[in-house]
Amino acid sequence: MTTTTTMTGVKDGTGAPVFHLTEEHDHDGGSTVIGFWMFLMSDVLLFAGLFAIYAWLGGHYAGGPSPSDLFRLPLVAANTAIMLLSSFTCGLGMLETGKGQAGAALKWFGVTALLGICFLYNQVTEYEHLQQAGATYQTSAFLSSFITLIITHSIHVIVGVVWVGVLALQVFQHGLIEANRRRVLCFSMFWNFLDITWVCVFVFVYLMGVLK
Amino acid sequence: MSADSPPLDPIFGRLTLDAFPIHEPILVATFAVVVLAGLSVAGALTYFRLWVPLWRDWITTVDHKRIGIMYIVLALIMLLRGFADAVMMRLQQAMAFNGSDGYLPAHHFDQIFTAHGVIMIFFVATPLIVGVMNFVIPLQIGARDVSFPYLNNLGFWLTAVAAILVNVSLFVGEFSQAGWVGEPPLSGLDASPGVGVDYYLWALQISGAGTLIGGINLLATIIKMRAPGMSFMRMPIFCWTSLCVNALIVLSFPFLTISITLLTLDRLIGTHFFTTDLGGNPMAYVNLVWVWGHPEVYILILPALGVFSEVVPVLCGKRLFGYTSMVYATVSITVIGFVVWLHHFFTMGSGASVNGFFGLMTALIAIPTGVKVYNWLFTMYRGRVRMETPMVWTVAFMFTFLLGGLSGVLCSIPALDFQLHNSLVLVAHFHNVAIGAIVFAMMAAIDFWFPKAFGFRLDPFWGRLSAYFWTGGFFVAFMPLYIAGVMGTTRRTRVFDDPSLQIWFIIAAIGSLLIFIGVLCFLIQIYVSIRNREALRDVTGDAWGNGRTLEWSTSSPPPDYNFAFTPVAHDVDAWANMKDHGYSRPLDGFNAVHMPRNTSVGIIVSVLTLIFSFAIVWYMWLVAAVSFGLMVLVSIGHTFNYNRSFHIPADQVARTEGERTRLLAQQG
Ligand SMILES: [Cu+2]
Numbered sequence: 061m062t063t064t065t066t067m068t069g070v071k072d073g074t075g076a077p078v079f080h081l082t083e084e085h086d087h088d089g090g091s092t093v094i095g096f097w098m099f100l101m102s103d104v105l106l107f108a109g110l111f112a113i114y115a116w117l118g119g120h121y122a123g124g125p126s127p128s129d130l131f132r133l134p135l136v137a138a139n140t141a142i143m144l145l146s147s148f149t150c151g152l153g154m155l156e157t158g159k160g161q162a163g164a165a166l167k168w169f170g171v172t173a174l175l176g177i178c179f180l181y182n183q184v185t186e187y188e189h190l191q192q193a194g195a196t197y198q199t200s201a202f203l204s205s206f207i208t209l210i211i212t213h214s215i216h217v218i219v220g221v222v223w224v225g226v227l228a229l230q231v232f233q234h235g236l237i238e239a240n241r242r243r244v245l246c247f248s249m250f251w252n253f254l255d256i257t258w259v260c261v262f263v264f265v266y267l268m269g270v271l272k
Numbered sequence: 273m274s275a276d277s278p279p280l281d282p283i284f285g286r287l288t289l290d291a292f293p294i295h296e297p298i299l300v301a302t303f304a305v306v307v308l309a310g311l312s313v314a315g316a317l318t319y320f321r322l323w324v325p326l327w328r329d330w331i332t333t334v335d336h337k338r339i340g341i342m343y344i345v346l347a348l349i350m351l352l353r354g355f356a357d358a359v360m361m362r363l364q365q366a367m368a369f370n371g372s373d374g375y376l377p378a379h380h381f382d383q384i385f386t387a388h389g390v391i392m393i394f395f396v397a398t399p400l401i402v403g404v405m406n407f408v409i410p411l412q413i414g415a416r417d418v419s420f421p422y423l424n425n426l427g428f429w430l431t432a433v434a435a436i437l438v439n440v441s442l443f444v445g446e447f448s449q450a451g452w453v454g455e456p457p458l459s460g461l462d463a464s465p466g467v468g469v470d471y472y473l474w475a476l477q478i479s480g481a482g483t484l485i486g487g488i489n490l491l492a493t494i495i496k497m498r499a500p501g502m503s504f505m506r507m508p509i510f511c512w513t514s515l516c517v518n519a520l521i522v523l524s525f526p527f528l529t530i531s532i533t534l535l536t537l538d539r540l541i542g543t544h545f546f547t548t549d550l551g552g553n554p555m556a557y558v559n560l561v562w563v564w565g566h567p568e569v570y571i572l573i574l575p576a577l578g579v580f581s582e583v584v585p586v587l588c589g590k591r592l593f594g595y596t597s598m599v600y601a602t603v604s605i606t607v608i609g610f611v612v613w614l615h616h617f618f619t620m621g622s623g624a625s626v627n628g629f630f631g632l633m634t635a636l637i638a639i640p641t642g643v644k645v646y647n648w649l650f651t652m653y654r655g656r657v658r659m660e661t662p663m664v665w666t667v668a669f670m671f672t673f674l675l676g677g678l679s680g681v682l683c684s685i686p687a688l689d690f691q692l693h694n695s696l697v698l699v700a701h702f703h704n705v706a707i708g709a710i711v712f713a714m715m716a717a718i719d720f721w722f723p724k725a726f727g728f729r730l731d732p733f734w735g736r737l738s739a740y741f742w743t744g745g746f747f748v749a750f751m752p753l754y755i756a757g758v759m760g761t762t763r764r765t766r767v768f769d770d771p772s773l774q775i776w777f778i779i780a781a782i783g784s785l786l787i788f789i790g791v792l793c794f795l796i797q798i799y800v801s802i803r804n805r806e807a808l809r810d811v812t813g814d815a816w817g818n819g820r821t822l823e824w825s826t827s828s829p830p831p832d833y834n835f836a837f838t839p840v841a842h843d844v845d846a847w848a849n850m851k852d853h854g855y856s857r858p859l860d861g862f863n864a865v866h867m868p869r870n871t872s873v874g875i876i877v878s879v880l881t882l883i884f885s886f887a888i889v890w891y892m893w894l895v896a897a898v899s900f901g902l903m904v905l906v907s908i909g910h911t912f913n914y915n916r917s918f919h920i921p922a923d924q925v926a927r928t929e930g931e932r933t934r935l936l937a938q939q940g
Binding site: 085 | 484488491495500522531534537542543545549550560835837838858861863914
């Protein structure tokens, strides 16, 4: 029996309604990307909440240092450039994945992870600088909300770097099979999301903080 | 933790023998009962050789039906705990007049009202609705399983271990005394230095993660796995309300995560988000937590409204009145539910315009809700109303919900709220909705879909009796609180000065006794039904005789694969439509069915999470680090498993379906 399926109904060859399908369709993994996208949306809201808290408490210096005492724009700008570049290399990795070039794709994702590690190294330097300037996590509501925001972002970057390692192993084991392509796609969504979040941090926290 | 205090033991942290309440006879007795009950269950499992089936068919299952049932069982067990807390509070408040101090010291009373709220919201209402959604949605949309079966299992076990963590606090240390939303500065380290608030925060953190995971799974399931032909506007209303609920979960739970994480940081690391010094602002927490908190109450109420939209058409033998308006009402409630959170603290002092906006938005919700009530009434109108147990709950709900809704509109008027804020009117209002809508709906849902899950109906006599006692008990228990509240009685009060109020609390205590009888009737109903299961058996799969949606088209209980052939929907009431067209069940031509494989990773990760959170609560840093590391390793290890599904062979499907054919023929 030949059936035609549309969202308005299923008819068989003679036009009579069909009430069940006689063939099986595997649906393995069909929801992975949309599910991961939903997770990212909830992560967006998590950051939105942290930004809201920063907007509320970020001006409460409590007699401690303020953004203009602490922020070193050149380093942060360099870090932003690193983050943007890593999104670019991640995109190149996606292109190679699309072509089925596992080796080349892994190389680009490796570069992405290395850039991520550079970014994290700079974040650690930045954190040490804050400590030396007497700006600790406990100094004021401004520093609590600021440091939480950037640490939350850094934790995401750490997850991304570890993810690249795990993915590399899995692609190495199984090649670019369908399941792995899905995972690579999820990773690239995740990494681009991190990039966008960092741009928001750069603009709303650093640039606007220094301008104030 | 100040810098000059001695370093903590890396393994035991601040946990010492003092944490065990060996000097409190009530707790020791409770503990003994729990241990005895646990031992006898373990003994029974060993004696009947049920450990392997329990592990294989339930604990590691990825079957949405079994996970749904486990959620409901968890909720019912926690209901008993939460209800015991309620009775203790009612007794205390009825006694504590005329100079009497009652029988509960403040330290206990405050833990009890906090635990009652936390348990009822997070470990009774939430698992009930998630359980019912899990069981019903895939069957209603004609799917074989859910989008993320493993995450579904993990979500359940995270909820379960969070419930265990709350119960551990009863015997090791203490629970929070800061109310169910834990607002600072009371929940801050200065006012609450003990482990109570930490237990609270980690229990919420874990169950919140579980709910979020479950929400993403069900949302993806509804969007991606509907049967062919089932467009969005052909989905049963319960699926529509579930779609909105799971969207609300994904959109609101991140705010719970932030609020409690930042409060945890305040307590653990000494940050200044919600402290009263160095720039912190407690109102920031209150705002953030209610951005989640108000949607949360709609997360609980919308599935309830969905359940009634399924029960009424089936038990009135009529198509649901106003399907489209029902959909739009559901979506409006979802959207408006996000811009009303400030009504929880009109007294914060935001000014007339802000309060006016949030008050108006809150009152606005009454309109779509009213639309729904009229739709049910018009469905009943000229229908053949069968007063089966679910319908008894539904009719009771209509009265209580009308009252609860109206008192909600009263509270939404900022000027009036200044008078009612923090009074017992509020307690009466939200119990009016929480019991009168959520609990009644879930009792109706259990009664309505029980035959689908187990193949036999629940005893109607004890079911009705339970509904009568719950309904009567509710009015006797909570109407007096409206009166006492209007006269100015504040909530969470342990002892009273004004003897003229005592009568209301005595009546309320009697009400809680009536509800207790209702709970007992429900337990007896289950017992009696299991004993008489042969007499109550339904082999048709369409237990109410005129089921309208797809879950009634398959057998009861449904086979592991739900549907031998994927159904095709041509109408909102797909199954009623199939019956109208004289559809007959296919008897041959079965195919092998692709199904997800069970996994033990969910329970392993959850148990590690439990150890981790317990360790953090007690500052056992070494234990926390090790369990966290293992958690990460096991989770990553799971991603290396590519062998997650299998096929049920065609001849096995044919055998299962052949058995059903035989039973149907036998019944005639
Ligand atoms: Cu509200």
